[in-house]
Amino acid sequence: MKRMRPSVETSIESDAIAVERTLAGDREAFRILVERHSRNVYRLAYRMTGNQHDAEEVVQEAFLRAYQKLGQFASRANFGTWVYRIAANYAIDRMRQKKSEDANRALPARQTEDGAEMDLMSTVPDGAPSPERLAQSGQLATEMRRALSQLTPAERTAFVMRHWGGSGIEEIADALKSSTSAAKNTVFRSVQKLRKALEPFVEQRGQARAMGTEL
Amino acid sequence: MKHPKEEELIAYHDGEAAGQETIATHLGDCPECQAELARIDALLAALNTIPVPDPGEDYGQRVWQQISPRLPQRRGHWWDFLFSEPKAVPWYAPRRWAAAGAIAALILAAFIAGRMTKPTGLSTSAAVEQTKVRERVLVMAVGEHLGRSEMVLVELANSGPETVGQKEVNISGEQHRAEDLLQENRLYRQTALEQGDTALAGVLDELERVLLDVAHSPQQVTPAQLEDIRQRIEAGGILFKVRVVGKELQQREESGNAPATPNGSAKSERNKV
Numbered sequence: 221m222k223r224m225r226p227s228v229e230t231s232i233e234s235d236a237i238a239v240e241r242t243l244a245g246d247r248e249a250f251r252i253l254v255e256r257h258s259r260n261v262y263r264l265a266y267r268m269t270g271n272q273h274d275a276e277e278v279v280q281e282a283f284l285r286a287y288q289k290l291g292q293f294a295s296r297a298n299f300g301t302w303v304y305r306i307a308a309n310y311a312i313d314r315m316r317q318k319k320s321e322d323a324n325r326a327l328p329a330r331q332t333e334d335g336a337e338m339d340l341m342s343t344v345p346d347g348a349p350s351p352e353r354l355a356q357s358g359q360l361a362t363e364m365r366r367a368l369s370q371l372t373p374a375e376r377t378a379f380v381m382r383h384w385g386g387s388g389i390e391e392i393a394d395a396l397k398s399s400t401s402a403a404k405n406t407v408f409r410s411v412q413k414l415r416k417a418l419e420p421f422v423e424q425r426g427q428a429r430a431m432g433t434e435l
Numbered sequence: 436m437k438h439p440k441e442e443e444l445i446a447y448h449d450g451e452a453a454g455q456e457t458i459a460t461h462l463g464d465c466p467e468c469q470a471e472l473a474r475i476d477a478l479l480a481a482l483n484t485i486p487v488p489d490p491g492e493d494y495g496q497r498v499w500q501q502i503s504p505r506l507p508q509r510r511g512h513w514w515d516f517l518f519s520e521p522k523a524v525p526w527y528a529p530r531r532w533a534a535a536g537a538i539a540a541l542i543l544a545a546f547i548a549g550r551m552t553k554p555t556g557l558s559t560s561a562a563v564e565q566t567k568v569r570e571r572v573l574v575m576a577v578g579e580h581l582g583r584s585e586m587v588l589v590e591l592a593n594s595g596p597e598t599v600g601q602k603e604v605n606i607s608g609e610q611h612r613a614e615d616l617l618q619e620n621r622l623y624r625q626t627a628l629e630q631g632d633t634a635l636a637g638v639l640d641e642l643e644r645v646l647l648d649v650a651h652s653p654q655q656v657t658p659a660q661l662e663d664i665r666q667r668i669e670a671g672g673i674l675f676k677v678r679v680v681g682k683e684l685q686q687r688e689e690s691g692n693a694p695a696t697p698n699g700s701a702k703s704e705r706n707k708v
Contacts, residue, residue: 241579247506248583248612254502255495255608262494266487276490280502287506364485382449383479389451407449408442415478422474422481 235299243290250290254283257300261307267380268311270369278314282307308381308395315373360421367417374398375410382407438468448475496608573626574684577635580619581681584642587612588674591649592665603655606664613649620646638676645673 235256241249258279265278286293286303293302368376374396381387381395393403439447439458446452447459462468491497587609594604624639645668652664668674 241582244579246579246583247503248615250506251499251503251608251612252586254499258495258498259490262490263487267485272488272490279498283498283502284505287502360481361485364482368482368485383482404446404451408445411445411475411479412441414482415475418478418481419474422478 239290239293239299242287250287253286253299253303257303258283260300261303264304264380264385265307265311267384268308268377269315270365274311274314274318278307278311281310285310304385305387305391305395308377308385308387312373312377312395315376319373363421364418367414370417371410371413374406375413378403378406379410379414438465441471444468444472444475448472448479493605496605499608574687577623578681578684580616580623581642581677581684583612584616584620584646585674585677585681587616587649588645588668588677591661592668592674594661594665601658603657604661605655606649606652606661607654610649610652610654613646617643617646617650635680638673638680641671641673642677645671 235253238249238252242253261279261282262275265275265282266272269275269278282303285306286299289306293299368379371379377395378392381392382389387395389400389403389407392407393400396403396406398406439452439461443452443454443458447455452458462472591606591609594606594609620639620643624636624643627633627636627639648664648667652660656664
């Protein structure tokens with residue numbers, strides 16, 4: 221259903237009213253918040269988890285937790301940003317849990333020299349198609365998803381929040397439950413890993429585009 | 436300056452490098468670092484092209500349907516149990532009707548007392564204070580009810596088909612909320628009528644008809660049916676009336692239920708609506 225889009229200020233103001241009404245016992249007011257912010261939270265959740273099923277679970281859990289913690293929410297803050305952060309927190313916990321379950325089923329957990337989590341996927345022999353084939357088949361998006369899935373949950377969260385969510389370092393540190401310097405380092409490490417995995421393909425696409433041969 | 440590290444260039448791209456200006460100066464003179472930054476830009480731009488599936492325009496409604504049964508009941512106003520979910524207390528349960536009767540009587544008594552009691556001395560000041568408290572509770576309740584009704588009407592007034600050729604529009608969300616508001620509206624209208632506030636009763640009566648229309652509409656309506664509902668909302672100016680009365684109640688609540696104008700002319704103000 222098409223609705224008139226309110227300005228950001230109006231939206232934040234009406235969010236604050238809806239929060240107050242919810243706290244006063246009006247469940248319908250919370251429905252407005254859910255309907256208004258679900259799609260935005262879904263985009264974050266999908267990018268973090270990489271699949272629809274998990275993303276939907278993250279969205280539901282984020283709003284349930286928001287409802288339970290609403291009393292702690294400072295009404296001057298932005299509800300959209302707040303529920304976004306709750307979703308990020310839950311998504312990272314969920315990814316870590318899944319990874320741990322997968323690792324227990326497959327290989328023992330390993331750590332890098334600095335104690336950071338090491339993704340087990342990175343130990344799998346590289347079965348990537350050659351750059352030539354990639355350029356011809358236009359599978360860059362598939363490769364990008366694959367590279368993202370090989371980041372650790374913390375790296376993926378940091379990358380998604382920083383580069384897609386526009387979150388600040390302190391917000392990321394809060395989601396990762398780490399210091400700001402550690403959060404900065406995690407953002408850097410995520411970009412570094414993605415560069416290593418994807419730059420040959422991105423450069424090749426650039427060359428193909430320059431030559432007018434990109435499919 | 437030495438070449439910035441990869442970490443510094445990534446931070447520079449994000450606008451968060453410690454020496455943002457120094458790096459910018461260096462980039463102006465260093466083709467090598469310019470190329471490195473261009474590669475970082477290209478990678479991040481490429482990653483931005485990964486599509487996210489659209490969950491659909493009604494996704495928020497679906498999320499609500501999934502989570503609402505799992506939401507714990509929040510302690511709210513003392514009158515909320517009257518309008519709680521049917522699962523918790525069916526509408527026909529004696530407890531609900533007994534409670535509704537008791538509260539209607541309280542509301543009626545509060546209004547009559549509020550309007551007929553004239554403080555004559557210190558001995559009656561406590562009773563006056565009590566009456567004010569009761570009336571304030573009612574004012575808040577009706578004000579909130581009008582606020583919720585306004586939200587539903589505004590959403591319907593702003594609804595429309597997403598695309599030119601769309602044959603049906605889903606208004607099930609607004610419909611369910613209108614159903615819930617109907618019960619509440621009847622109680623307030625009857626109370627207002629019984630205590631002689633015909634202006635408020637009149638507005639609530641008009642609101643009830645619109646809510647009834649919406650509640651009895653099909654979940655999927657054609658654009659023509661939706662237009663019909665919208666015209667009925669607009670024709671009587673009900674949205675405007677609801678806003679005016681809501682605003683007046685809010686002012687009364689803020690001023691401790693003092694009449695909006697001298698001579699107790701709150702009702703006469705509403706009669707102008």
